[in-house]
Amino acid sequence: MCRVAVVIVTYNGELYLPNCLNSLEKQTYSDFDLVIYDNNSTDCTKMIIENSKLLKDSIFSKENNGFTGGNNKVFNLIKYSYDYIILLNQDTICHPHWLESLLICAGKTQADIISSNVKDLNEYPNVSFFGMPIWFLPQFPALVYGDYTSKAVKSNFAAGTACLLRVETLSSLSYLFDDRFFMYHEDVDLSIRIISSGGSIYYEPQAVIWHNNEVDGRVSYYVIRNLHWLLFKNFGLEFYLKFLFRISAWSLRTINEIGKDMGGITFFLKTTFDAWKQLPKFKREQLSLNAQKVYLSTISDKL
16 A cells, blocks of 8 residues: 655645645545645634644744745655655645546556646636646647546656655655745756656646636746746756747746736846846756756757
8 A cells, every 4th residue: 555645835825725625535545644834824724724634744834935845845754654745736626536546647657756637727627737838938838628638648747736756756856846946937847857867757637636826926026037047957058048038028928917016127127137146056957968858859849
């Protein structure tokens, strides 16, 4: 019998967490432990967590360590106790067969990470997210209307929204998520490191969750800043400069769509400058040329 933990990192989730926990109570596979890490919420999230029937353990931080920090801390604390750790966002609702489907896929494929079939709870309930989301490329993300496939298939990206991690493999990494990212693109960074080192990621279409994907101007800061870091960190200066214009154009469009209240062009310049200031710190972490080739071969037709 495999040992399974579901990990939720929360922050001011009183509007979403009850529905998420309720969907976990209805899972057809029920032999799992629930661990919740709270990032110093200021609403009623703590009370909701403490009243959960499923709760195995909880950690209440005195500061907000972000999605990356919260998951990293929990992973390092519990990784020796479980075979699989499954990350789940607080603002999701899981299909009753979600967890069972992930575990069946894990047994069949022996994949290092398995991505769920993430559907938008609000505007696009019939759209699934599949494939590598390098957002500034016009071909990405791969939004699939209806069912892309009925069977598990190899992918080059796993959304941190809801994914299964094989602990044996992930424990060998020097870190799970890059803490500097705080939130957004940390899952892309992890996917790149897994694939480029010879690991495998699968997409399981039967593992359905619905994500209340509400974004505002505040998150656009992290989305834009971290995109600069992601490309420079993993692929180096030449690759980064090749796509800098596309990054900038995409960033301005993003700000226009969700970040208008943040100051328009001034916000764009601040976010870009903040990203550039930190780029030298990522220089020594670039993938080897061979590792870059391994990953880029999975998206070569999109570049």
